[in-house]
Amino acid sequence: xxxxxxxxxxxxxxxxxxxxxxxxxxxxxxxxxxxxxxxxxxxxxxxxxxxxxxxxxxxxxxxxxxxxxxxxxxxxxxxxxxxxxxxxxxxxxxxxxxxxxxxxxxxxxxxxxxxxxxxxxxxxxxxxxxxxxxxxxxxxxxxxxxxxxxxxxxxxxxxxxxxxxxxxxxxxxxxxxxxxxxxxxxxxxxxxxxxxxxxxxxxxxxxxxxxxxxxxxxxxxxxxxxxxxxxxxxxxxxxxxxxxxxxxxxxxxxxxxxxxxxxxxxxxxxxxxxxxxxxxxxxxxxxxxxxxxxxxxxxxxxxxxxxxxxxxxxxxxxxxxxxxxxxxxxxxxxxxxxxxxxxxxxxxxxxxxxxxxxxxxxxxxxxxxxxxxxxxxxxxxxxxxxxxxxxxxxxxxxxxxxxxxxxxxxxxxxxxxxxxxxxxxxxxxxxxxxxxx
Numbered sequence: 550x551x552x553x554x555x556x557x558x559x560x561x562x563x564x565x566x567x568x569x570x571x572x573x574x575x576x577x578x579x580x581x582x583x584x585x586x587x588x589x590x591x592x593x594x595x596x597x598x599x600x601x602x603x604x605x606x607x608x609x610x611x612x613x614x615x616x617x618x619x620x621x622x623x624x625x626x627x628x629x630x631x632x633x634x635x636x637x638x639x640x641x642x643x644x645x646x647x648x649x650x651x652x653x654x655x656x657x658x659x660x661x662x663x664x665x666x667x668x669x670x671x672x673x674x675x676x677x678x679x680x681x682x683x684x685x686x687x688x689x690x691x692x693x694x695x696x697x698x699x700x701x702x703x704x705x706x707x708x709x710x711x712x713x714x715x716x717x718x719x720x721x722x723x724x725x726x727x728x729x730x731x732x733x734x735x736x737x738x739x740x741x742x743x744x745x746x747x748x749x750x751x752x753x754x755x756x757x758x759x760x761x762x763x764x765x766x767x768x769x770x771x772x773x774x775x776x777x778x779x780x781x782x783x784x785x786x787x788x789x790x791x792x793x794x795x796x797x798x799x800x801x802x803x804x805x806x807x808x809x810x811x812x813x814x815x816x817x818x819x820x821x822x823x824x825x826x827x828x829x830x831x832x833x834x835x836x837x838x839x840x841x842x843x844x845x846x847x848x849x850x851x852x853x854x855x856x857x858x859x860x861x862x863x864x865x866x867x868x869x870x871x872x873x874x875x876x877x878x879x880x881x882x883x884x885x886x887x888x889x890x891x892x893x894x895x896x897x898x899x900x901x902x903x904x905x906x907x908x909x910x911x912x913x914x915x916x917x918x919x920x921x922x923x924x925x926x927x928x929x930x931x932x933x934x935x936x937x938x939x940x941x942x943x944x945x946x947x948x949x950x951x952x953x954x955x956x957x958x959x960x961x962x963x964x965x966x967x968x969x970x971x972x973x974x975x976x977x978x979x980x981x982x983x984x985x986x
Contacts, residue, residue, distance in 0.1 A: 550614045550624075558622045559647045563599040564958065566591065567638075567672070568654035570604035570623050581815055582780070582872050583654045583688065585847075590756055593951040596620060598959075601648065603641055605629065605659075629660055629815075635668050639675055650958060651676050653685045656869075658815035666719045677726040684958060685723055686731040686753070689869045690740045691716065696866050700784040702821040717744055724749055729957060733870035736892035751957055754898065755870040756950035757942045758879040772883070772929055774805045776857035778850075778873040780813045781829060786863035786887060788825070789917055791832050791839065796919045797926065798838055808833055809853050811844035854880040858931065863887045863917060878942035883934030885925075888914045898944040906937035913937070 569584035584605075591600055599620060606612055606625040614624045626641050627634035653673065660668055676683050691697060694712040698704055703712070724730055724745045732738050733755045741750060781787050787808065798804050816822040833841040845853065854860075860877035867890050877884045886893065891914055893899045903913065912933065915925040 554614070554616060554622060555644075558599050558601050559645050560599060561647050561649055563601055563645075563648040564591075564650050564652060565601045565603065565642070565645060565648045566652045566654065567603045568652075569607075569659065570602045570625075572617060572623075581656055581659055583656055583659065586688075586755070586872065587654050589758070589947070590951065590954065592618065592621075593756075593947055594955060601645060603627070603638060627660075630662050630818075632664050632668060634660075635671055638672055642672075642675065642679070646679075649682055651681045651683050652958070653683060654688065655686060656688050656815070657691075666715070670719065670722055673723060673726050682728040683726065684729050684731060685727040687720075687723070687737070687741075688733065690732060690737040691868050692740055692743065697784050697868065700782060700866070702819070720744060731957070734893065735895040735897065736867060737869070739895060752896075753953055753957065754896070754945045754950055755872065755875045756947040757875045757945045759947045771801060771803075772858040772926065772931060773801070773803045774807065774856060774858045775861045776807045776809060776853060776859070776882075777861055777863070778809045778853075778876060779871075781808070781810050781826060782813050782816065783825065784864060784866045784868065786865045786889075786917060788829050788832075789865070790861065790863045791829060791836065793919045793922065794836055794839060797923060800923050801926070804838060806839045807853060807857060808839065808841045809845050809850075810842075850876060851880070854882055857882065859883040859885060859929070859934070861885055862890060863915075864889050865917070867892050875945070878938050878945065881935055881939045881942060883929075883931050884938060885929070885934070886914050888916050890914065899941060902937050902940040902944065905940050906933050908933055908937050 566587060568587040569581055570588060571584035587602075594600075600622070602621060602623045604623050604625050604627075606628045612625050614622060616622055624641055626637045653669070655669060657665060659665060673683060673685065692713065694701070694703070694709050694716070698709060703709060720741060721744065724741075724747055727749065729751050730741075730747075730749050731751050731753050732741065733753060735752060738750055738752050777785075777787055777790060779785065787810075790806070791808070794804075794806055812826050813822065817826070830841065833839050842849075842853070854876070860873065860882050862871055862874060862884065864871070864887050871890075874884060891910065894903070894910065903909075912928075912930060915922050
């Protein structure tokens with residue numbers, strides 16, 4: 550790295566971000582959704598703000614540091630499934646010693662294995678000892694691993710209990726060492742408040758891209774083309790939707806399903822997921838009326854949104870805010886949700902949009918049951934759903950969300966934090982004791 554770049558970014562006001570980074574949307578297939586989310590959100594910050602990405606090393610980006618858009622310095626310094634990466638991460642943080650703010654974008658599988666949370670705690674503790682202000686964004690909140698046991702392929706009750714206990718310790722330590730903790734939905738906040746009692750928690754909605762593409766006027770009463778969008782995983786319910794599609798076609802022969810997504814980059818190397826994906830892919834390709842596109846880039850999204858009458862989210866579990874939902878809102882597309890996502894209604898902007906659009910829960914949420922879902926599709930009011938999407942898109946516009954993020958990061962004076970070793974040890978002991986309650 551050149552001395553010029555180092556001096557340009559090693560400033561007290563610079564923001565260090567821990568996240569995957571995709572220079573182009575085509576690189577997303579090898580990364581997690583955080584790469585797209587983080588880049589789009591942070592690029593909307595004022596142009597005078599310097600950003601340093603400590604990013605994942607992949608074959609699709611340079612292994613050497615590089616500058617992007619004259620305001621982002623990308624330093625690839627860690628790999629999935631490679632615990633030794635932590636030393637390179639800590640070394641990089643030590644070199645860039647001037648920035649006081651650190652934004653950590655966290656998903657459980659971002660490191661590719663069970664060691665991820667442990668490595669994360671090591672990094673956060675190191676930053677804490679350096680007296681940095683840590684803004685930790687948790688994108689997935691799970692308190693009971695049994696709700697996603699098929700997603701992670703763990704059935705042993707003792708292991709599940711151990712995971713639940715470990716999660717409580719993890720969340721508690723993150724709260725104790727972070728300056729602020731960010732989640733995307735009110736439901737996720739409520740979940741965390743069961744195990745922590747703190748004023749550090751902030752809700753920052755998943756941003757919706759500005760300049761939405763207005764939907765074409767609805768002339769048909771039925772939604773004949775459904776769109777499922779995003780990485781294909783068990784918790785998203787795509788296998789249920791594909792399996793039940795034949796039953797749906799018996800009542801509506803014109804019904805079509807577009808599956809715009811590919812294998813999960815964080816699970817594709819796991820044997821159980823390879824079997825899941827191979828079986829799912831075979832079923833999609835042999836079922837008439839289903840089109841599987843595989844991974845699509847940002848530029849292709851517009852075309853598939855135009856083809857679809859409605860976006861469907863048949864999720865089995867609500868563990869994070871949906872990226873596909875934000876894409877649908879950006880295009881003012883009708884969206885329907887499984888009843889497992891009813892906790893979205895805890896978010897005031899979501900509930901207000903339902904009220905303004907005169908939409909009841911039964912108009913928006915469906916059961917993962919063939920007969921019930923068939924009946925649900927016959928009663929859909931597309932115009933009301935479009936109105937709902939338009940309202941929620943306005944409330945969650947990128948412009949509004951970035952203003953909130955700016956206030957979170959820069960709305961208060963940044964100064965060095967000071968802790969004694971006694972305070973640090975006390976915090977850790979308190980976290981461990983609290984997790985056992």
